[in-house]
Amino acid sequence: MDSAPTSAFAAVIVAAGAGLRAGQSLPKQFARWRGKPVIRHSAEAFARAGATPIVVAIPAGADETATAALGGIPGVRLVAGGATRQASVRAALEALAADGPRAVLIHDAARPLVPPGVIARLVDALAVHPAAIPVLPVADSLAAADGDVMGAPASREALRRVQTPQAFDFAAILAAHRGWRGAADAGDDAQVARAAGMDVVMVEGDEALHKLTYAADFAAAGPLPLRVGTGYDVHRLAAGEDLWLGGVRIDHSHGLAGHSDADVAIHALVDALLGALGAGDIGTHFPPSDPQWRGAASDRFLAHAVSLAAEAGYAIGNVDLTIICEAPKIGPHRAAMRTRLAQLLGCAEDRVSIKATTTEKLGFTGRSEGIAAQAVATLVLD
Incomplete structure (x- = not known):
């Protein structure tokens, strides 16, 4: 050397x-x-x-x-x-x-x-x-x-x-x-x-x-034409909490516990967008120690990530979201989630994919102790 x-x-x-x-x-x-x-x-x-x-x-x-x-x-x-x-x-x-x-x-x-x-x-x-x-x-x-x-x-x-x-x-x-x-x-x-x-x-x-x-x-040294980020989040299920998933409130016996409304799907999506921008994670922008975010609607976090992308010159390419849980069933709510997320992202619904799966009764999600979500997001130069 x-x-x-x-x-x-x-x-x-x-x-x-x-x-x-x-x-x-x-x-x-x-x-x-x-x-x-x-x-x-x-x-x-x-x-x-x-x-x-x-x-x-x-x-x-x-x-x-x-x-x-x-x-x-x-x-x-x-x-x-x-x-x-x-x-x-x-x-x-x-x-x-x-x-x-x-x-x-x-x-x-x-x-x-x-x-x-x-x-x-x-x-x-x-x-x-x-x-x-x-x-x-x-x-x-x-x-x-x-x-x-x-x-x-x-x-x-x-x-x-x-x-x-x-x-x-x-x-x-x-x-x-x-x-x-x-x-x-x-x-x-x-x-x-x-x-x-x-x-x-x-x-x-x-x-x-x-x-x-x-x-x-x-x-050749300008902004990347395409950026990709991934996100993953988990929240525990608790009695007496509202259940928010993908920006939609779902009737269920338990809700997700967290500092904000604990919408695990949106949180994973926010991290995917921030990751694509190289801008840290959701905790960097909205620290749980800050009382102003207690009970906050997660759509505010998503709007912030989308605005950061726009400021950097990027538009939403597509997002792919997977929700992992035993209950509730996601299928009946998929269309409403897709519509709501497309509104928040400012993109067409055909750029939003929502899937659901279980872990075959294994692990904390299999025991219905919590819900996990993972997301992939692409940003394209606008």
């Missing part, structure tokens, strides 16, 4: 581009991806690995947006980028000159995931080399293009996919940028290093360093 890097190093994150191809409402480095701005992912990764300082090259006038995206991450500094990637890196390196770090890792903000193992391999390589880059082999067959016509084949064995972050002796890469001649249009800093005569060693990269480029890259 890769160990965390032990040498102190600085980091540069290049985030000064327009990011227009990603189809977002703002430059892609500031767009949200997996719950936070793209740029924040890599900045946090470098901070965890011990990089200090972390200089981020941003578009002119984007200070407020960048500050909001990076707030709370230690050691972050902002610098205005240039007209090209190379110019932005040069500006960031110059901003680090007074710090004089031994090493620097230079990274593209559009690669949000930075595995600690890659950082460790790069920093370790700098112990014996002035520059190191992460690479991956090429899996596909390659050919030169002659317009729209296939040209000569190329040898994939001699080629590598180059990623970032790229690691350098700080003084050497700063001198290489300062000594660059011609247009500042190098594709990456390894090219600048090679032009200055530096040997660039290759270390193992990682597929996680995928670069976000197009709108589809963001769509």
Whole structure:
């Protein structure tokens, strides 16, 4: 297993581009991806690995947006980028000159995931080399293009996919940028290093360093189109209690005992919905220790779970509920339960399934000491 890097190093994150191809409402480095701005992912990764300082090259006038995206991450500094990637890196390196770090890792903000193992391999390589880059082999067959016509084949064995972050002796890469001649249009800093005569060693990269480029890259990390949750609940039967099941009051010699109305069917269904959302369980939202829920109608709990789903952008796909008891018989009440639950869920009745079974006189349900229910719920992106 890769160990965390032990040498102190600085980091540069290049985030000064327009990011227009990603189809977002703002430059892609500031767009949200997996719950936070793209740029924040890599900045946090470098901070965890011990990089200090972390200089981020941003578009002119984007200070407020960048500050909001990076707030709370230690050691972050902002610098205005240039007209090209190379110019932005040069500006960031110059901003680090007074710090004089031994090493620097230079990274593209559009690669949000930075595995600690890659950082460790790069920093370790700098112990014996002035520059190191992460690479991956090429899996596909390659050919030169002659317009729209296939040209000569190329040898994939001699080629590598180059990623970032790229690691350098700080003084050497700063001198290489300062000594660059011609247009500042190098594709990456390894090219600048090679032009200055530096040997660039290759270390193992990682597929996680995928670069976000197009709108589809963001769509792939969006909300799940389908979420599934399960729920299970039990309540004991007691004399003198009303029996509520599936939102319907049923005449019976015993009712279910609990802090609320103890509708075991709805409770299982609420837990299934909360589970699909990753939002805890019914006790988290309605603790039994809270007196306001004593005797409360369970349909309030279900309405809460449905509203949480709607706020997250989901609608009810379907629910499947199984009630486990010896008595009362569920069949005569199934249609009423189905209608009531569909109303509470805000969905068509054909999306609600209610089944009943016994345990053949075995266990607490078989002895008519209580009723159990289990539920499965699916949520679909609305």
